[in-house]
Each structure stands twice: as structure tokens, then as C-alpha cells.
Amino acid sequence: MAQNREKLEAAAQEMVQHKGMSGLSFRTLAAEVGIKSSSVHYHFPEKSDLGSALIQRYSSEFFAQLDVIAGRDDTLNAKIKSFIDIFEEVGRQNKLCLCGMMAAEYEQLSSSNRQLLCDYFDNTEKWLIKQLEAHKEDYESTSNRKVIARMIMSSLEGALLLDRIQGGARHIGAQRGVINQIVFGR
Amino acid sequence: MAQNREKLEAAAQEMVQHKGMSGLSFRTLAAEVGIKSSSVHYHFPEKSDLGSALIQRYSSEFFAQLDVIAGRDDTLNAKIKSFIDIFEEVGRQNKLCLCGMMAAEYEQLSSSNRQLLCDYFDNTEKWLIKQLEAHKEDYESTSNRKVIARMIMSSLEGALLLDRIQGGARHIGAQRGVINQIVFGR
DNA sequence: GTGTAACTATCTATCTGTAGATAGACAAAT
DNA sequence: ATTTGTCTATCTACAGATAGATAGTTACAC
Incomplete structure (x- = not known):
């Protein structure tokens, strides 16, 4: 059944977002999907292959969402709100x-x-900068766009980290x- | 030699800040200090005992630094700068x-x-709020202090996370x- | 002072469990 | 026939943890 690969990726992603790669074992993953751990190795020979697949899967879904947001005829404010919404939904779970x-x-x-991870963050930064550029007229910050993009991203990642424990x-x-205050002044 | 307990904690802290608790084993820790893994169990019967000791050790050093900062006859601006400096130094390493x-x-x-972790973040939040309150006259934000404290802390944690990979x-x-822009207006 | 009990800090040796990974058989689908 | 996807069975490595022995140190009773 070719759908097991998809099931494995979905289950693994869920587990990693909760417990991290080191908290995920081939055995528990296999059990979750209902196959044997050796069968997982058929799809992902090494654990790093699974890791790569997960980053790519996550990234492609994430950037697909960003494409939708960028394509909408929305204000910068609305776009940034939608961007934050993605993270808030992750935290909600x-x-x-x-x-x-x-x-x-x-x-x-x-x-x-590592390289794939780096790409994820680089591309997110680029996307943010692009949106800020596309709405020059609304952009009121005295800081340059790169700084703002980085602050948005790192602050959301940190917020997820802390919200989960508190x-x-x-x-x-x-x-x-x-973020609103920074991007749009007050 | 009672100093081995201190050596163990220091080495373990270093390892955890790099690789996390799950990336730390009693064996590698013992090897680092030059004793046997079973001897580590003498000092920390279970791994969670080591974890608790590490959080407490880290917290007490951290809050000692914050005490020094709070005690200085400095502006709010300087205090916040010193606070950020602590995180920047961690990132530098x-x-x-x-x-x-x-x-x-x-x-x-x-x-x-989990409880100790929670305390660390709660107490940091409280410290920040206290500083913001102590310098009412410099505080220019329209947001309330709790929100500002949370945004400072989560954004610094996130920044550390991303700076390490990029x-x-x-x-x-x-x-x-x-942070300056938010706290002091512009 | 000496003897003894307790404590401290380590060791060797070992247990059990689980990790990732591999080999080779097998069945179904193409 | 070959590829695909799964299985059983197994390997090696390493995880945390425990038992029991062994010195060295300290505390205290006599």
C-alpha cells in the first residue's frame, strides 16, 4: 500500500512536532501506522532520510499556505495577521x-x-521581506525590512516554545x- | 572528591545547552569528567535528578545576574540592554x-x-515586569507590562534558536x- | 587514643530495554 | 519477470539503571 508512506510521514511529523526527532523511534512510528519497524526502513533507509522528508513536507505545506496569502488582494496588515495565524494554530495544538x-x-x-532547515528559515525571511516590499506604502517602520522579517520569525518561534510550557x-x-506596532507604527 | 559533582553539573550543562537532555548520556558525561557512568548515578540517581539540578543551577546563576542588573543605578534602557547581553553571550557560544x-x-x-522550567520563565517574566514598573517614567509603550515582558522573553529565546542555525x-x-522601539517608542 | 560505625565516592560487572539498521523470504501488483 | 511493500529474524550498539565490592574519611563512644 503506497499510502503507508504518507501515513508514516503524517504520523512522524505529528510526533516530531511534539517530541522532536530524538523522541521518535522507528518502532513507535511503525506501531502508530500498524506496520513493522523494518518496513519503515524500506521507505526511509536512515533516520536522516525521514528527517529530510519531514522538513520538505512541512516546508512545502507551509510555503503553499504563504503562496495563498501572498496571492490574496489583502492589506499588509491582513497578510501579517494570516502569517501569525499559521503559528497560532500550531500552538493551539x-x-x-x-x-x-x-x-x-x-x-x-x-x-x-541542516541545509534544509536553513532553507526553510531563509525562504521564510525572503517571503516576509517580499511582502513588506510589496506594500511599501503601508510600511511605517524605521528599521529595515530584513531586521523586521527576522524579528517576526524568531519571535513567533520563541512564542511557540514558551506557550507550550506555560x-x-x-x-x-x-x-x-x-509586530503590528513595529511594522505600522502607532 | 566532592568537586566531581560540580564538574558533572558543569559538563552536563554545557552538553545540554548544545545537544539537549536527550543528546546527553550518562556514559559520555562520565567520560567527559573522567569517571564511570555508574558513579554519575551516585550523584544523580535518575536522569531527571540531573535535569532538576541543571535547571536549578542555571536558574540560580541567571537570577543572580539579574539581581546585579536590578541593583545597579541604571536607566531602564541600560537594564534591558544588560538583559539582552546575557542572551547574546549564550548565542555567541x-x-x-x-x-x-x-x-x-x-x-x-x-x-x-516541568515545574522548575515553568518557574524559570515565570520568574523571568516577573523580573521584567518589576523593572518596567520601577521605571514608569521611561516606559512609553501603549501595551501593558505583562505583554511586553512576554514579548521580550519569547523573542530572545526564538532569536537564540534561529541564530544558531544561521x-x-x-x-x-x-x-x-x-525591543527598544517597543519599550521606548521612537 | 582506639575501635567501630556510618558516610562518601568510586569501582566492576551486569541487567534489561530499546535504538537504528540489515538480510533474506514472501506475496501482490505491474 | 520485476518491482513494490511488507514480513520475520536478527545484529550490534548503547541507553538508563542496579547490585555489590572497595577504599578513604569522618564521627563518636568508650
Whole structure:
């Protein structure tokens, strides 16, 4: 059944967003899907192959969402709100961003995994900068766009991290207001 | 030699800030200090005991630094700068905040470890709020202090996470400017 | 002072469990 | 016939943890 590969990726992604790559074993993953651990190796010979697949899967879904947002005839404000919404939804499920989680495990990752992670953050930064540029007229910050993009991204990743341990969406909520204040002045 | 306990804690802290609790084994830790893994169990019967000791050790050093900062006859601006400096120094060493790292591993932690982590972030939030209150006259933000404290903390934790994978202090640097902008207006 | 009990800090040796990974058989689909 | 996807069975490595022995140190009773 070719759909097992998809099931494996979905289950693995869920597990990694909760417990990290090091908290995921081939055995528990296999059990979740209902096959044997050796069969998981058929689809992903090494754990780093699974890691790569997960980052790519997560990234492609994420950037597909960003494409939709960018394509809408919306204000910059609305676009940034939609961007933050993606993260808030992750937090609502008591998960971390998959790439944020793997960033914490960075030193244990293979070099190909590291590169994919890097790409995820680089491309997100680029997307943000592009939106800020596309709405020059609304952009009121005195800081340059790169700085703003980085602050948006790192503050959302951090907010997810802290909200999970303290419960609720306190930090994401705090960031929401602050990001607006920074991008649009007051 | 009672100093081995201290050596173990120091070595373990270093390892956890790089690789996380799950990336640390009693064997590698013991080897680092030059004793046997079974001897580590003498000092820390279970791994969660080591975890607790590490959070407490890290917290007490951190809050000692904050005490010094709070005690100085400085402006709010200077105090916040000093606060950020602590995080920047961690990043300069390609580490994460120990508690930030363990926050990512939250679901694998014992309940006592979770509580200690929670305390660390709660107390940091309280410290920040106290400083903002103590300098009412300089505080220019329209947001309330709790929101500002949360945004400072989560954005610095996130910045550490991202700076490590992209190298340099890009995100910490971005946060520095933004935090000022938020707290003091422009 | 000496003897003894307790404590500290380590060791060797070992247990059990689980990790990732591999080989080779097998059945179904193409 | 070959490829695909799964299985059983197994390997090696390493995880955390425990038991029991062994010195060295300290505390205290006599």
C-alpha cells in the first residue's frame, strides 16, 4: 500500500512536532501506522532520510499556505495577521513548528537536514521581506525590512516554545500586538 | 572528591545547552569528567535528578545576574540592554538557553522538571515586569507590562534558536532594536 | 587514643530495554 | 519477470539503571 508512506510521514511529523526527532523511534512510528519497524526502513533507509522528508513536507505545506496569502488582494496588515495565524494554530495544538523543534536539535542533525532547515528559515525571511516590499506604502517602520522579517520569525518561534510550557497563547498573543506596532507604527 | 559533582553539573550543562537532555548520556558525561557512568548515578540517581539540578543551577546563576542588573543605578534602557547581553553571550557560544532547550523537550520531561522550567520563565517574566514598573517614567509603550515582558522573553529565546542555525547574531541583533522601539517608542 | 560505625565516592560487572539498521523470504501488483 | 511493500529474524550498539565490592574519611563512644 503506497499510502503507508504518507501515513508514516503524517504520523512522524505529528510526533516530531511534539517530541522532536530524538523522541521518535522507528518502532513507535511503525506501531502508530500498524506496520513493522523494518518496513519503515524500506521507505526511509536512515533516520536522516525521514528527517529530510519531514522538513520538505512541512516546508512545502507551509510555503503553499504563504503562496495563498501572498496571492490574496489583502492589506499588509491582513497578510501579517494570516502569517501569525499559521503559528497560532500550531500552538493551539500544543505543538512546535517542526523546523523550530529541529532547530533545537540542530547539533544532532545530518548536514543535509541542516541545509534544509536553513532553507526553510531563509525562504521564510525572503517571503516576509517580499511582502513588506510589496506594500511599501503601508510600511511605517524605521528599521529595515530584513531586521523586521527576522524579528517576526524568531519571535513567533520563541512564542511557540514558551506557550507550550506555560499553556494558552500568551506569548503568541503578545507578539501579535507588538509586530503590528513595529511594522505600522502607532 | 566532592568537586566531581560540580564538574558533572558543569559538563552536563554545557552538553545540554548544545545537544539537549536527550543528546546527553550518562556514559559520555562520565567520560567527559573522567569517571564511570555508574558513579554519575551516585550523584544523580535518575536522569531527571540531573535535569532538576541543571535547571536549578542555571536558574540560580541567571537570577543572580539579574539581581546585579536590578541593583545597579541604571536607566531602564541600560537594564534591558544588560538583559539582552546575557542572551547574546549564550548565542555567541553557539548554545541555547538551557531552559529554552529543555522547553523544546518539554513533553519528555518529568513533572518536577516541568515545574522548575515553568518557574524559570515565570520568574523571568516577573523580573521584567518589576523593572518596567520601577521605571514608569521611561516606559512609553501603549501595551501593558505583562505583554511586553512576554514579548521580550519569547523573542530572545526564538532569536537564540534561529541564530544558531544561521550563524552570527542576526536575530538577537534584530530583537535588540525592536525591543527598544517597543519599550521606548521612537 | 582506639575501635567501630556510618558516610562518601568510586569501582566492576551486569541487567534489561530499546535504538537504528540489515538480510533474506514472501506475496501482490505491474 | 520485476518491482513494490511488507514480513520475520536478527545484529550490534548503547541507553538508563542496579547490585555489590572497595577504599578513604569522618564521627563518636568508650
